Amino acid sequence: MAVANQIITENKIVINWVNEIAELCQPDKIYYCDGSEEEKQKLTEEAVHLGEVEYLNQEKLPGCLYSRSDINDVARTEHLTYICTRKKEDAGPTNNWLDPQQAYQKLHDTLRGSMKGRTLYVVPFIMGPAGSPISKIGIELTDSVYVVLNMRIMTRMGKIAFDQLGDSDDFTRCIHGKVKLDINHRAIAHFPEDNTIISVNTAYGGNALLGKKCLALRIGSFLGKTQDWMAEHMLIIGIETPKGDIHYITAAFPSQCGKTNLAMLVPPAPLKKLGYKVWTVGDDIAWLKIGPDGRLWAINPENGFFGVAPGTSMKSNPNALKTIQKNTIFTNVLKTPEGTVWWEGLDGDPPKEGTNWKGEPWTPASKDKGAHPNSRFTAPVEQCPSVSPEFENPKGVPISAMIFGGRRAKVAPLVYETFNWERGVYAGATMASETTSAATGQVGVVRRDPMAMLPFMGYHVGDYWRHWLNMGKKIKHAPKIFHVNWFRKNEKGDFIWPGFGENLRALLWVIERCQGKGQAQETPIGYVPTANALNTEGLDLSKADLESLLSVDSAEWQEELKGQVEFFDKVGDRCPKEIREIHASLTKSFA
């Protein structure tokens, strides 16, 4: 096989593996990515030439590209995502399973000869800051330039990764082939026992940028279980108080439930005036490890944001809008005749005309949306105005509080503190949320989504809960665990809480509780703020609304507890007994 450029590694294990996969896929060329600026130019032109991306207006949006994906390839496909452990029971009842031998055979058959006429790109990348003891190396082999350009933003990509790898074989083998983008032969298969991922017939973000959900969460969670660390679907932020101290918090919300927005939060005027600031460390994934001081430390393994476009505006998320003015790839949004982009929920009037995400002419009178509800931007973290000075710190940041939360029209109050680590694990394990367009399937149905990890656990959910409980015993100074819900609705069906920047008000109570302050009342599920404990200055919220946001209704919780037990039964005999015991105790409390 012809190598189009210099092989920039001497690692024989890597070279042999690349050649083996090339032999199977039969590309015309192999290209080793070095991550340089010149290479970016060259690959961009190649991608434009191949029709995978278009240039946007380079005066208005310098360095920005536009991409439209296949109509059947716009979101994660959870029913086509597999965990291929040798024993079926190790994948657990929440994952699709395939026998590894059969899966390799089937996927190799799909890949065989599929890259004829194409280039195979070798994409070495680091998840995490270079040199961090928590970071990991992956190498993705792909025939999509779109994937290469995205990976270049989302990870520390290129020679830097080969340098960190040296001659080691400790890297995740990631194989991605577009094949024919055929949904009927699509598969995203993980082989945690072999540290390998194979994804075929898709080019969508979470299915094809294999460092993200596949490596950093599914493979990561599996590695974390045996290596005493945690891979979680969590944002990481630092909240700076007027005194100048910074408290770091992680928060796990399901897909499209507000992580990017919270991660880039801008304090509302009254809190800004008091001197509060928010620093962004990560918006989607956290890797957490116990530090020498006995605290839990977190890094963001990613280097970019793959954020939801619709709803992003100067009002809802100004930091995101400022981040995506240059060097950004927009996928499945609306493109205007002047080469700029638009989506539902962006500030100002919609453009008079444009081309929608399907490539069809669009006007504001069109029935269809201009942008797909799961259209996304890919942008470098370093462009975010609120990026934390600790973002590149290989040690990560020490975590004071962890938050779970979902989209619940009812039941869950605005915020509560769980009594202890075990009760916190319970709150995470029993999380539920309305489904969104981040994955194909019905939108708006409540489903259990433990720790926001339902689609991302690389092994048995019961073992995953056990790992959380075990970690609690090992962390000497464990973070406090909270639960939030920004999405409670009134009888009219409107959100009661204003959300977005105002969420800082709930987070300030969280920080106060970590410092042994903050007024609270005890309920069976934990401590809920008293009505006067939240700073509501300048907020247009009636007393009745605030009370309703903070209420814990027995009848609703009795129903909730019934739903929870159905899920424990599904988890089966690997459901930790501690979880069942807490359930029994809550059932008594609410009776």
Ligand code: GTP
């Ligand atoms: P993924 O990238 O899919 O993991 O999503 P995410 O968790 O980062 O969600 P994101 O911040 O992109 O928000 C998703 C949707 O929720 C957007 O349409 C937001 O406008 C909306 N949203 C975010 N925060 C809030 C909030 O506090 N209140 C309300 N009502 N909506 C919110």
Ligand code: SPV
């Ligand atoms: C999510 O769906 O949770 C995302 C986008 O963050 S994706 O990378 O597609 O998973």
Ligand code: MN
């Ligand atoms: Mn996500």
